[in-house]
Amino acid sequence: xxxxxxxxxxxxxxxxxxxxxxxxxxxxxxxxxxxxxxxxxxxxxxxxxxxxxxxxxxxxxxxxxxxxxxxxxxxxxxxxxxxxxxxxxxxxxxxxxxxxxxxxxxxxxxxxxxxxxxxxxxxxxxxxxxxxxxx
Amino acid sequence: xxxxxxxxxxxxxxxxxxxxxxxxxxxxxxxxxxxxxxxxxxxxxxxxxxxxxxxxxxxxxxxxxxxxxxxxxxxxxxxxxxxxxxxxxxxxxxxxxxxxxxxxxxxxxxxxxxxxxxxxxxxxxxxxxxxxxxxxxxxxxxxxxxxxxxxxxxxxxxxxxxxxxxxxxxxxxxxxxxxxxxxxxxxxxxxxxxxxxxxxxxxxxxxxxxxxxxxxxxxxxxxxxxxxxxxxxxxxxxxxxxxxxxxxxxxxxxxxxxxxxxxxxxxxxxxxxxxxxxxxxxxxxxxxxxxxxxxxxxxxxxxxxxxxxxxxxxxxxxxxxxxxxxxxxxxxxxxxxxxxxxxxxxxxxxxxxxxxxxxxxxxxxxxxxxxxxxxxxxxxxxxxxxxxxxxxxxxxxxxxxxxxxxxxxxxxxxxxxxxxxxxxxxxxxxxxxxxxxxxxxxxxxxxxxxxxxxxxxxxxxxxxxxxxxxxxxxxxxxxxxxxxxxxxxxxxxxxxxxxxxxxxxxxxxxxxxxxxxxxxxxxxxxxxxxxxxxxxxxxxxxxxxxxxxxxxxxxxxxxxxxxxxxxxxxxxxxxxxxxxxxxxxxxxxxxxxxxxxxxxxxxxxxxxxxxxxxxxxxxxxxxxxxxxxxxxxxxxxxxxxxxxxxxx
Numbered sequence: 083x084x085x086x087x088x089x090x091x092x093x094x095x096x097x098x099x100x101x102x103x104x105x106x107x108x109x110x111x112x113x114x115x116x117x118x119x120x121x122x123x124x125x126x127x128x129x130x131x132x133x134x135x136x137x138x139x140x141x142x143x144x145x146x147x148x149x150x151x152x153x154x155x156x157x158x159x160x161x162x163x164x165x166x167x168x169x170x171x172x173x174x175x176x177x178x179x180x181x182x183x184x185x186x187x188x189x190x191x192x193x194x195x196x197x198x199x200x201x202x203x204x205x206x207x208x209x210x211x212x213x214x215x216x217x
Numbered sequence: 218x219x220x221x222x223x224x225x226x227x228x229x230x231x232x233x234x235x236x237x238x239x240x241x242x243x244x245x246x247x248x249x250x251x252x253x254x255x256x257x258x259x260x261x262x263x264x265x266x267x268x269x270x271x272x273x274x275x276x277x278x279x280x281x282x283x284x285x286x287x288x289x290x291x292x293x294x295x296x297x298x299x300x301x302x303x304x305x306x307x308x309x310x311x312x313x314x315x316x317x318x319x320x321x322x323x324x325x326x327x328x329x330x331x332x333x334x335x336x337x338x339x340x341x342x343x344x345x346x347x348x349x350x351x352x353x354x355x356x357x358x359x360x361x362x363x364x365x366x367x368x369x370x371x372x373x374x375x376x377x378x379x380x381x382x383x384x385x386x387x388x389x390x391x392x393x394x395x396x397x398x399x400x401x402x403x404x405x406x407x408x409x410x411x412x413x414x415x416x417x418x419x420x421x422x423x424x425x426x427x428x429x430x431x432x433x434x435x436x437x438x439x440x441x442x443x444x445x446x447x448x449x450x451x452x453x454x455x456x457x458x459x460x461x462x463x464x465x466x467x468x469x470x471x472x473x474x475x476x477x478x479x480x481x482x483x484x485x486x487x488x489x490x491x492x493x494x495x496x497x498x499x500x501x502x503x504x505x506x507x508x509x510x511x512x513x514x515x516x517x518x519x520x521x522x523x524x525x526x527x528x529x530x531x532x533x534x535x536x537x538x539x540x541x542x543x544x545x546x547x548x549x550x551x552x553x554x555x556x557x558x559x560x561x562x563x564x565x566x567x568x569x570x571x572x573x574x575x576x577x578x579x580x581x582x583x584x585x586x587x588x589x590x591x592x593x594x595x596x597x598x599x600x601x602x603x604x605x606x607x608x609x610x611x612x613x614x615x616x617x618x619x620x621x622x623x624x625x626x627x628x629x630x631x632x633x634x635x636x637x638x639x640x641x642x643x644x645x646x647x648x649x650x651x652x653x654x655x656x657x658x659x660x661x662x663x664x665x666x667x668x669x670x671x672x673x674x675x676x677x678x679x680x681x682x683x684x685x686x687x688x689x690x691x692x693x694x695x696x697x698x699x700x701x702x703x704x705x706x707x708x709x710x711x712x713x714x715x716x717x718x719x720x721x722x723x724x725x726x727x728x729x730x731x732x733x734x735x736x737x738x739x740x741x742x743x744x745x746x747x748x749x750x751x752x753x754x755x756x757x758x759x760x761x762x763x764x765x766x767x768x769x770x771x772x773x774x775x776x777x778x779x780x781x782x783x784x785x786x787x788x789x790x791x792x793x794x795x796x797x798x799x800x801x802x803x804x805x806x807x808x809x810x811x812x813x814x815x816x817x818x819x820x821x822x823x824x825x826x827x828x829x830x831x832x833x834x835x836x837x838x839x840x841x842x843x844x845x846x847x848x849x850x851x852x853x854x855x856x857x858x859x860x861x862x863x864x865x
Contacts, residue, residue, distance in 0.1 A: 111802060111811050113722050124720070129604045137459050139602070142452035144785070144802075182602025189592060190599055196584050197609045200577040204613075207573055212561045 107153030114156050123156050126165040129182045130155070130172065139182065220285050223273030224364040227314075230266035230321060231354035233259045234347045237324075241344025244337055245412060256340050257328040260347070264325025271318040274363055278305040284370040287311065287363050293376040295750050303387035309511055309527065310363035312390055316507070317353045319391075319398040323427070324350065327402060332849075334423050335415060342409030348541075349401055352534040360530050379751070379777035379784050385445035393438035393465055397503035399431025400468060403475065407496030408542055411549045416489045421482035424496070426841055428479055432472040433834040439465050440827030451785035451800045453720070453815045455823060458606045463586040464506035467579055471499035474575040477568050485629060487556040487565055491572070497542045502579070504535040514590055560631040567624030574617035581609045611663070618670055618708070621701060622677040640680050648673035660716050667712025674705030692840025700833025707826025713819035724809040734816035735763045736797055743801075743810060751777045753786070756801040756810065760790060772801040796820050 114120040127141035132148040140148040140155075151172075158168050172180050184190045237259040240252030277285045278301050281294045291308045292301055300307075306315040324346045331339055357363065406424040410416045442465060447455040456462060475495040482492045508514075512528025559565040585601045592599045622644070626637045652669040660668075678701040682690060721733040730739045741757040753775040759767035770788035777784065790797040795818035802811025 111722050111813075112724065113720070129602060131600050131602070137457070138450075139457070142450065142454055142457070144451075144783070177598060179598040179600055182600045183604030184588075184599050184601055189595070189597055190588070193584065193588055193601065193605065197581060197612055200580050201612065204573045204577050208570060211569060212566065 107150050109153040109156035109160075110149030111152075114160055116160075119159050120156075122165055123159040126159070126168060127152055127155055130169070131180050131182055133176060133180060219273050219276050219280075220282065220364040220366065223270040223277075224362070226266045226270040226273065227354070227358060227364075230263045230270065230317075231351065231358065233263040233266065234350045234354060237263065238344050238347035238351060241340045241342075241347060244340040244344075248337065253340065256343050260321075260324045260328035260343050263350075264321040267318045267321040271314055274311060274314055275302055275305045277364075278302060281374065283372070283374060284366050284368070286365045286367045289367055289371055289374045291375070293374040293750070296376065296382070297749050299384070299387060300382045306390055310357070310361045312394070313353065313357055313361055313511070314363050315391060316394050316398060317350065317357060319395050320346070320350055320353065320401055323398055323402045324405075327405075331423055333419055333845075335413065338409050338413045338415045338420070340409075341412040342405045345408040345412075346402065346405040349405065349538055352537065356527075356530050356534065360527055376750070376777075376780050378780070379775070379782045382750075382777075383445065383449055385441060385449070389438060389441050389445060392434050392441060396431045396433075396435030396438055396472070397468060397507065399427050399434065400472060400475075400499045400503045402427040403431065403496045404500035404538075404542065407493045408545060411493060411545050411553070414549065414552055416482075416493055416553050418483050418486050421479045421492065422841075422845070425476075425479050425483055426838060426845075428472060428476050428499075429834055429838040429841065432469070432476050433831050433838065435465065435469045435472055436827060436831040436834060439469055440824050440831070443827070444824050448787050448789060448798075449784075451787045451813075453718075453798050453813075453817065455714070455820070458585070458601075458603050460586050461510055463582050464509040467582055467586070468499060468502040468506055470575050470579040470582065471495060471502045474572045474579075475499045478572055481565055481568055482556070485557055485559070485565060487559060488569070489556045490550055490553045491555075491569075493546065493553065495572075495576075497539065497546060498576075498579075500542075501535070501539045502583075504531070504538065505583070508532055508535060509586070557630075559629070562627065562632050562634060564624055564627040564629050564632070567620050567627055570620050571617050571624065574613045574620075577613045578610050578617075581613070582606070585609070607663070615666065615670065618674060618704070621704065622674050625681045625697060625701070626677075640683065641677070644673045644676040644680075647676060664712050664716035667708055668716065671705050671709035671712055674708065675702060678702040678705055692843065693837045696833045696835070696837030696840060698833070699836060700830045703826045703829025703831075703833055705826070706822050706829055707824075710819055710822025710824075710826055714817055714823065717818040718820070719816045721812075721814040723812050723814070724805045724807075725812050726809050731812065731814065733797075733814045734818075736814075736816055737761050737764075738797075738799070738812075738814060739767070740810065740812065746773070748775070751775045754801065756799075756812070758788070758799055758812075760797055760799075762792065770797070770799050772799045774801045774803070791821060794818055 114123060124141060128139050130140045130151065132138045132140045132143040132145055132151070134145045134147045135143045138148075140151045155168055158171075159165065169181055169183070173185070178185065178187075184193055186194055236252070237256050240250070240256040240259065243250045244253050244256070274287075276282075277288055278292055279298070281288060281292055281301065283289055287308065287310050291311075292304045296304070305311045324343065327339070327346070328343060334342075403424050406420065406427070410420045439462075442462065443455050446457065446462075447453070475492065475498075478488045478492045478495055481488045508528065508531040512531055514528055585606055588601055589599055623637070623641070626640060628636075648669050651672045652665065655665045655668055678698060681694065681698055719734045721731060723731050725731055725740045727740055727742060730737055732738075737760070739759045741759055743754055743756050746753050746755045753773040755771050755773045758770040758772070760770055761767040768790055770790055772788040773786040775784045775786055776782075785800050785802070787798055787800045789799070795816065798815040798817060800813040802813060804810055
């Protein structure tokens with residue numbers, strides 16, 4: 083939380099972003115010409131967190147930093163970059179917090195083990211229930 | 218004066234809850250103790266007192282009594298009356314008072330109406346209810362007094378968050394709270410039945426209306442909340458897996474499981490321990506939901522209360538209530554047998570399967586919601602959002618939907634698939650046909666699965682009515698059919714929205730026309746307008762559907778001044794086949810205006826489905842209550858006749 087605020091305040095402090103008289107980034111609110119590219123960008127933007135807002139994706143936010151990130155994402159997609167590479171670049175820059183798709187790390191592995199564990203548990207529960215009742 | 222009266226009523230109600238608790242629990246050890254006859258009246262009078270306290274709070278908001286701190290913090294004399302009144306529960310203290318009010322009214326209803334269970338079970342249930350209430354009274358009176366005063370009173374209040382100044386707010390939180398609190402009654406019944414070893418079909422029948430009622434309100438609350446987020450936030454999204462949304466989804470998942478298992482217990486005398494366990498889990502989810510929303514641990518658009526003391530208090534209440542219930546469960550579980558047995562292919566099995574799937578889904582949502590908080594406690598930050606929740610829940614939800622379709626066709630206790638195969642053929646053919654047609658059109662896999670599955674569900678949901686005369690179909694059966702059909706409708710809406718939605722973000726000049734899907738949208742003019750506590754820029758758009766007559770839409774960009782905040786008021790045009798969603802953004806420096814446009818085919822089915830599901834619940838509830846009523850009247854008549862014969 084604190085780190086996010088810190089990050090956000092750092093971002094606001096960056097001169098290029100803080101200057102509201104600057105023209106908005108060209109692709110902040112304009113779609114890419116190629117629908118396939120725009121679809122890729124939209125899917126990526128929906129899974130990136132706006133660091134300044136509370137619980138909104140950058141695709142769903144009026145904040146300036148969200149607009150700037152949308153512009154970045156669209157420009158990079160337009161230049162032919164892979165969405166996952168862009169995500170990795172953003173995580174590198176802002177930390178894991180920016181991505182709504184958690185990576186498998188030493189910290190987050192339980193998130194991914196849970197569905198498997200629950201599947202296993204459900205299987206065992208149901209099996210026990212039915213073998214008992216069939217008897 | 219009014220505020221003092223409210224506070225006094227609240228203290229008196231808390232004292233009565235204490236009396237109710239002591240009397241109820243004493244009856245377990247000392248049957249026939251002198252406090253026993255007081256328990257029911259205590260619950261009823263307590264309900265009246267808390268209702269008075271709540272009316273007092275509404276009154277101070279109505280009059281904008283600025284000597285009350287809560288009014289100063291959340292209201293303003295220039296606010297429209299509806300939002301003044303709704304402001305009474307649109308904040309932490311008021312919403313906790315609303316919680317206690319609904320809980321006391323529910324307790325009063327149980328005390329007044331419930332006569333089917335053995336008296337000691339009811340007394341234990343009311344004691345459990347008083348135990349939970351006392352925690353909340355303590356919370357209100359110690360840590361969040363809604364009637365706290367300010368001296369001297371300031372000349373003006375601070376106003377209410379503009380995002381919350383919407384008719385949706387007036388009804389959304391109370392709807393969810395009624396749901397949460399209904400589950401507290403189910404919880405109290407479960408504890409009461411455990412304490413007196415009365416986990417029986419009669420117990421399930423007594424608990425069922427409360428579970429059904431809570432579930433109906435939760436369903437409506439989630440549906441309304443989703444639609445509110447959709448039109449108010451202005452980006453066309455209807456579900457964000459936001460922690461606050463999850464906080465309402467988790468009790469719903471638990472209540473859905475509980476609702477089905479309680480039906481099995483009521484009609485088949487099976488799944489006893491499981492039903493009691495779900496009763497505890499469902500209320501635990503209500504409390505976790507309240508904790509998430511009320512404690513301010515979340516950073517989200519919904520979390521507007523920030524005070525760690527409160528979070529700790531709710532967490533302590535959660536630990537005490539659920540800990541106590543689980544301890545009782547552990548002590549008594551050995552004495553609660555599972556009940557009647559059933560074969561692998563039977564309706565009970567289908568219900569058990571889906572119960573397990575619902576619970577697993579609940580586990581995923583709970584983990585994904587709490588994980589960022591856990592990670593933060595460990596000093597690092599992660600975000601868990603749609604890319605995690607969508608696939609992880611689909612693993613359990615998709616099989617569940619298939620079983621939901623087939624389950625109602627199976628017989629209780631023992632059946633075989635050969636018997637129901639003929640009725641499955643038609644839905645399967647349609648499903649395969651739709652899937653093949655969609656596969657050719659090159660849709661995304663999950664959307665394809667969704668549409669095909671929804672089509673199959675819509676057909677199969679109606680099969681239980683086959684071969685029956687519609688006039689003789691019972692209300693609970695209608696309820697099930699309508700609710701399951703509603704799930705299919707909602708799924709179709711979700712899948713269509715994700716498959717066919719189109720988006721257009723443009724900077725347009727006045728007079729310019731923009732094409733989106735089958736629509737042509739012309740930006741007519743932009744003018745300033747003023748409301749009671751805001752000013753706005755309003756665009757006039759003329760939208761025509763495939764060359765038809767133009768419809769007018771007026772999206773606004775609003776500026777509120779108490780407190781200062783900017784919001785987008787979307788303008789939405791609804792056709793039978795979808796919605797055109799328009800938002801006015803900022804002015805670009807070259808005099809063009811940002812417009813955000815979406816064409817969302819069949820998106821309305823999402824909320825229509827939600828309403829159908831709730832309607833199904835309402836039909837079932839009506840049927841159950843009516844038959845209980847008839848039974849009560851009939852047994853009353855028999856008793857009366859016996860009495861007369863005895864005399865004659």
